[in-house]
Amino acid sequence: MFVKIHMPWDMLCTYAEVLHIKVPIQPNDLSSRPSPWNFLSCITKKFYPDEELISKETEFFTAPFEKDRLEYFYIKDQDMFFTPSMRSRMAFYILSRAPYEIRGKTKKFGITKLLDGGVYKAAYPLHDCRFNVPSKEEGCPNERYLLYQEWAHPKSFYKMQPLDLIRKYYGEKIGIYFAWLGFYTIMLTLAAVVGLGCFIYGYKTQETSTWSKEVCDPDIGGQIVMCPQCDKDCKYWRLNSTCEASKKLCIFDNFGTLVFAVFMSIWVTLFLEFWKRYQAELEYEWDTVEFLEQEEPSRPEYEAKFSNPEKVPYTECGRCMRVSIGIGTVLFWILLILASIVAITVYRLAAFFAFSTRLRNEELEGLEPLKEYVTPQMATSVTASLISFVVIMILNILYERVAIWITDFELPRTKTDYENSLTLKMFLFQFVNYYSSCFYIAFAKGKAVGFPGQPVYLLGKYRNEECDPGGCLIELTTQLSIIMGGKAIWNNIQENVLFRYCKSMPSNSGLPRWEQDYQLQPISKLGLFYEYLEMVIQFGFVTLFVASFPLAPVLALVNNLFEIRVDAWKITTQFRRMVPEKAQHIGAWQPILQGVAILAVATNAMIIAFTSDMIPRLVYYWSFSVYPYGDSDNHTMAGYINSSLSIFNISDFPEQSRPLSSSYNMATCRYRDFRYPPGHYRQYEYNVRYWHVIAAKMAFIIVVEHVVYFTKFILSYVIPDVPYTVKEQIKREKYLTQVILHETNLKLVTKLLLDTEDTQVCLSAFFDHHLFLLTTKY
Known part of the structure; x- marks a missing residue:
């Protein structure tokens, strides 16, 4: 049985006044400034929806509706005065508060509670027609059909989004999401072009880089014997065995990456500032400027909890207890993530030992073709990244239910408070879950390893893993590419499963409109929360670690071009029509994006300083390198590899870490560090070069952070948040x-x-x- 709800004109007027809905009072009489790019309209109009199908909305001055003053509002047609999204929002407001059972002083109300109890199976606004066939009914607006043809259809992938029609049909909250996603994607285009140029520059110079050439040179890298990187079973190895890895590292670790990291710090500021301006324009056009200043109604769940007038809502002590329980639960899950990171680190140490004893065993048969391309560090990094990705996805599924339960337990009063609380919990967890492994590789791995004669052990048993002679940057790049790519593939698999399921549904063209909509997918209670979360996590990958992976904006751009159309296709063809909601902006995601942008400056500066090998190279180039003829004005990178590796006497190995066998006839081996050689009165202590490099790294971080932050401050001041x-x-x-x-x-x-x-x-x-x-x- 289907029950159709209709709101007559008098009731629409009553609840439009209750909800402070703003409606037109007269057309906008302020002339808009002509765009300086009008001469390109003959070209750009092809990238906009067909104006014959979706005409431009007339701009009006609006005011909050008042039922007693109808004559002062711009009413041409009562049936079209309130938009479909307004009518649906008012109907749901009534249904969510309508009482259905009163016993004494207690009262039960709300369609949501009836849905949870199974009294009703579903409650949803109707679509106006089928998405692929226009309605033949007279007066039907066919807005769903127009959205599919000009927005959700694959053939329209290159067109701009019809945001006004999206807002009119689905409400401001859906419209502001797609406006933000589209703006973010457009801004990513510039970052992707620069990042792709940086990658091409690194790819072209990998063969000519002095650093990679010395590693691959049989007379230089081939003559350098490196110390084992694990105890006993690990063997000595020649530096040129990492030739291919060194070339790949030069693609990402070059001076172009430094320029790109600074560029992205400026880009993220421009993105946020221009988004504020664009958001202010949408706030005015969509009449949400003073939305949050009005009294937001309480959630039906909150009103149901405190519907008894004699029952006082929980005190400050009770609220503090609920919040404390929520914080404690979140901290417990964050500690669980950190425990999983420790477990993966232990796996990395054990795996590195296993790969080292096999890949560098010259007598092992069957792996000879792999030795040139696969190093123990690379094999360990790839397998650990895959395991880390699986752990991340499992913890996400488990924590999602916990976060929703905690937020329900806290019982926020308004829906905005509920969403902000859930957003903060989910983002904190996702931040630690997705980024902790990247932070470990960038700032912890290879930083406390000691030297061959005195290695550092984790848990007193596992010897800390070291980086390649070129640093851990290539491992960070591998980790980022696997997590970003794996996340995108996982989401596409989910979309594909949904697509196949929906395609297998029987044809329903002969059913009434309400039965066709009932067969569609129900909307999640959280709406677009997961779509926002996915994009914000992606934004973190694009900005926080972009110094190690300049292709991140390219991958994000390609993903978002599909994401916009897939989301549009889902919401238009496969889901029931959402209950429209008002929204002034993107909510709690805005300060989260600003916090990520501020943190990105520090992380990228520290990646360049501590993870890449750029600062040691610059110190060598300007302070320690001259031509053999003694001309101090001419510098070269020749000899850098030899100068960046310290010498260790193999007779100084302690018994617990001494290699069991050696295939090389030598008295010393080399390792990555800046220490005095054996025989020096301060042997194996840090030398002057080490302190020069440390001072240069700290100076680089301070200078870059201050310059970038000052530039961000100037841009924030110069660019007003609201256009004139x-x-x-x-x-x-x-x-x-x-x-x-x-x-x-x-x-x-x-x-x-x-x-x-x-x-x-x-x-x-x-x-x-x-x-x-x-x-x-x-």
Whole structure:
């Protein structure tokens, strides 16, 4: 049985006033400034929806609806005055608060509770027609069909989004998400072009890089014997065995990466500042400027909990207890993530030992073709990254239910409070879950390993793993590419499964509209929360670690181009129509994005300083390298590899870490560090070069952070959050509201006074009093 709900005109007017819905009062009479790019309209119009199908919305000045003043609003057709999203929002507001059982002083109400109890199976607004066939009913707007043709259809992938129609059909909350996603994707285009250029530069120079050439040179790298990187079973190895890995490292670890990291720090500031301006324009156009300043209604769950007037909501002590339980649960799960990171680290140490004893065993048969391309570090990094990705996805599934349960237990009053609380919990968990392994590789791995004669052990048993002679940057790049790529593939698999399921549904063209919609997928209670979360996590990968992976913006751009159309296709064709909601901005995600942007400056500066090999190279180039003829004005990178490796006497190996066998006839081996050689009176202590490098790294971080932060501050100050034209339109709208609506009181009073017996005296007294009020005010 289907029950269809209809709201008559009188009820629409009543609840439009209750919900402070803003409606047109007159067309916008402020002339818009012509765009300087109008001469390109013949080209750009092909990238916009067909104007014959989706016409441009007329701009109006609006004011909060008042039922007693209908004559002052711009009403041409009562059936079209309130948009479909407005009518659906008012209907759901009534249904979510309608009582259905009253026993004494207790009252049960709300369609949500009936749905949870199974009394009703579903409650949803109807689509206006089929998505692929326009309705033949007279007066049907066919907006769903237009959205599919000009937005969700694959053939329209290159077109801009019809945001006004999206907002009109689905509401402001859906519209602001797609507006943000589209703006983010457009801004990614610039970052992707620069990142791709940086990658091409590194790819072209990998063969000519002095550093990689010395590693691969049989007379240089082939003559350098490196110390074992694990105890006993690990063997000595020649440096040129990492030739291919060194070339790949040069693709990402070059001076172009430094420029790109600084560029991305500026880009993220421009992205956030221009988004604020664009968001301000949408706030005005969609009448959400003062939405949060009005009293937001309580959630039905909150009202149901405290519906008894004699029952006082929980005290501050009770609220503190609920929040404390929630914080404690979140911290417990974060500690669980850290424990999994420790477990993966232990696996890395054990795996590195296993790969070292096999891949560098020259007598092992069957692996000879792999030795040139696969190093123990690379094999360990790839397998550990895959395991880390699996652990991440499992913990995400488990924590999702826990976070929702905690937020429900806290019982926030409004839906905005509920979403903000859940957003903070989920992001904190996802931040640690997705980024902790990257932070470990970038800032922990290879930083506390000691030297061959005195290695550092984890848990007193496992010897800390070291980086390749070129650093851990290539491992960080591998980790990022696997997590970003794996996450995108996993999401596409989910989308594909949904697609196959929906395609297998039987044809329902002969069913009524309400039965066709019932067969569609139900909307999650959290709406677009997971879509936002996915994009914000991606934003973190693009900004936090971009110094190690300049292709991250390219991957994000390609993913988002599909994401927009897949989301549009799902919401238009496969899901029931969402209950429209108002939204002024993207909510708690805005300060999260700003926090990630600030953190990105520090992380990228530290990656360049501590993870890559760029600062040691610069120190060598400017301080320790000259041509053999002694010309101090000419510098070269020749000899850098030899100077960056310290010498260790193999007779100084302690018994617990001494290699069991050696295939090389030598007395010393080399390792990555800046220490005095054996025989020096301060042997194996840090040398002067080490302190030069440390000082250069700290100076680099301080200078880069201050310069970038200062630039961000200047850009934030120069670029206003609200455009000047929008400010003028807001002022004009407020003035019209006062003139058209509030001056009505003066007319009513004047009419009342004119109907009295002593008209002249009353008018004189009224105008004298009115003049007195003006004098007092000014």
